[in-house]
Amino acid sequence: MGQTPKITVVGSINMDLVTITDQLPKMGETILGQQFQMNPGGKGANQAVASARLGAAVQLIGCVGEDMFGKELLQHLNSEGVDVSHVEQVSDQTGTASIIVSKKDNNIIVVPGANNHVTASFVEAKREVIAASDILILQLEIPLEGVQKAIEIAKENGVTVILNPAPICELPADVLTKVDYLTPNEHEYKHLTIDDNRAELIGKVILTKGSEGVSYFQDDEELNIPAYSIDVVDTTGAGDSFNAGFAVALGKGLPVDAACRYGNAVAALSTTKLGAQTGMPTDAEVQEFINKTN
Template sequence: MIDAPKITVVGSINMDLVTITDQLPKMGETLRGHQFQMNPGGKGANQAVAAARLGAQVQMIGCIGKDRFGDDLLQHLSEQGVDISNVEPVTDSTGTATIIVSNQDNNIIVVPGANNHVTAPFVESKRDVIANSDILILQLEIPLEGVQKAAEIAKENEVTVILNPAPIQELPNSLLEMIDYVTPNEHEKELLQKGINGKNFKNKLIVTKGSEGVSFYDSCEEVTIPAYSITVVDTTGAGDSFNGGLAVALSKGLELKAACHYGNAVAALSTMKLGAQTGMPTKEEVEAFISKEEVRKSI
């Protein structure tokens, strides 16, 4: 097994502006919230931090603004063990996500800002980093051309590619053919499958189902991995935590079923704290949690 797998994440880096409230406001309505936080976020950065906390060597490829948010996010990524040497400042503002958390669920508005600069030429300039990775993780909060170019470089160099197709959009078959694992939630899965047929695509799918766990296909048979039973505080970043955990597990040689179990544990622990990156567990915490659950089930 690889002790410290090399994982590269090409994706978004945001500052999350989080408001906690009892209910969502109606049009034109003003409500009093309970709490406000500014937390590091962005699906790309979230997945990078998730993998780094689990012991991987993580390279982040992306863009931030020349502003206070950008400075703070770079410092945070570095403190979490993510290599930021391929994150570049641009003249646009740093990306933001406004998140309203209500009744253990969340609604999100994303302003991409600097993330829009992660284009095909920018990604091409990072070719060597991607080529020397064990696994590449992608999402859809950067321009599709950047995602496509990263996948092309990875496949040319036999690097395993995980695509988390969020926020969902129409994807060309030429991109999906280069992906080894596609990790949508149930809503994203339905939209992805419109107009896409064939056993090969189905066998790329790993569908996250929240409290119902995760499912994937073994040939044509659907296999479901149940979720862990925990007390949920905030679901923000749970999917990103799963993707980071899945990448680390696969890079260490675990079979898909075991890798999904591991990703489930990472996601479960992440929901027990407030915030996306701030709630992500360490390698030691995940191992202790899995061991405890195995003991509990054996009693």
């Protein structure tokens, strides 16, 4: 693939508190788990790290707390090659995600904390960073007003916008119509109010379907890009990995179908290790994987 894309991610930065167990506890029940880990996470940080590992020049815009987690996460992101000069420490707790991994799937509870400070005015102050990007990646673990402002700045400056609508919430029509690509999973897609804008949106939706791959519409025809078959250890971060792979491939000039295939390969490899960011592959690993499976 070609040039190094400039990707800006505006989004959440969390510490993931991961518990591995054979079964989920019932309400009021206490059970014993097998393992506990603290891993860097947050959908924004995940997508930034994944994009950097794939060779993009990545700027992350967000907030962490002035606590131990915040300091650790900034050091980690910097070590991964993510530019964190636009991540600010605020007087709040760093965001956390409590994740229970059971039977190769997961349940997640997010406490946003410092991520709630990524407001419209905060994002406006980062206007020049967004305007200088090739691709802007957004999610919904920060206030919606921050997402809207980032989209507004990007569209004023000809920047391609990818919105990963997770966790799903009611989205205004202007958000849906202004983005270039929407990347929901099947659960999120069902909750998107797109009927009034279906004609305009149908070419923007890149629907991720886990083991069934990815589908999208092109010239009124639904196309499906199959997933790669792989032994899954942990699906945490797979969606974030796909979004990063899709964004990097688009930024390098690939068409949508090739970008989806590349994103699928990135997502597949990300599931082979425990934790969101720990399993994210490099471009060299992805290319080797694609060559072996084709």
